[in-house]
Amino acid sequence: MSKSAKTNLLLVLAVIALAVLPLALGLGDDKEEPFTGSDGQAETAITEIEPDYEPWFSPLYVPPSGEIESALFALQAAIGAGVLAYYFGLHRGRRQGEARARERQQAESAASGAGESGASQVPEPSQVPGASQVPGASQVPEA
């Protein structure tokens, strides 16, 4: 594994460790309901400060169950991850394509360069190093 890939892996492991440690150490054990959402806790705090407060508007659509809600959250994450994966996949493909084009160009310029230096006789394509591996290279005069 390259050094860069190792660093990336370490970053991911650190994030996982930060997420797992509170669970493993049982940091929510002193609560009635461990690991509830902080948004919900804020709602509770509001009703503690102002017991008479009534929310004056309700959501237009409420997911009918916790399962549906989890599904929609997963959908949100999946859309995001999909776009990110598309972005990096596309760029990886482009880089590979460019690298291949560069290799081909180098082979071609090597072929035409050999043609110029051997001024007196035109070399056979088979004598030019690399030309035989690159299909069509001998037909293109200059890169």
Next chain:
Amino acid sequence: MHIAEGFLPPAHAVAWGVASAPFVVHGVRSLTREVREHPESTLLLGASGAFTFVLSALKLPSVTGSCSHPTGTGLGAILFRPPIMAVLGTITLLFQALLLAHGGLTTLGANVFSMAIVGPWAGYGMYRLLRRYGVPLMVAVFFGAFVADLFTYCVTSVQLALAFPDPSSGFLGALGKFGSIFAVTQIPLAVSEGLLTVLVMRLLVQSSKGELTRLGVLLTKKDARTGSEAMA
């Protein structure tokens, strides 16, 4: 950091909406200009929005024994500047308000203000400050994302304390209460967000050098020789 639907008194809801609107309008203008002038950046814009989508759906356990989620706004703010992040953050918040009953339409202005405006500006400011003093790119990216995340939750605490001051200890008492729910929970999550943002930035440096140079995140060879003018 989502303030739930209906949980801000109408006057506060309107005020935060009015405060946020110009930032979002300005952001939409910046976004359309960016796409018109640099159509090739559309993909990276999409990726920045997608990062916010993923991170704000990740509910992670924290040291306080409760769960919260990162915001993912630091990356886009560093890449495209904060006005554009105001739009991408608003889209994410709208999605959650409409489909997940998470946050809400009446509290959208307040949530946009904390997550899509103050967070990105604070993170971007931190990043620029560190870069100006010659701090390495990835360290500046980490603290930029960390600050963007943490500031978002601090602003939410202030917003709730303003709307619901404690009957005995007033605004500061309420701020302590909401701050201990949001800000303290958020510290390890802000570290996670910083690390994930560094990870994505490292992948971007590998895959999109040209784009990052155009955006001024990476210096060109010329800039590097003449001092860091691109960052000034």
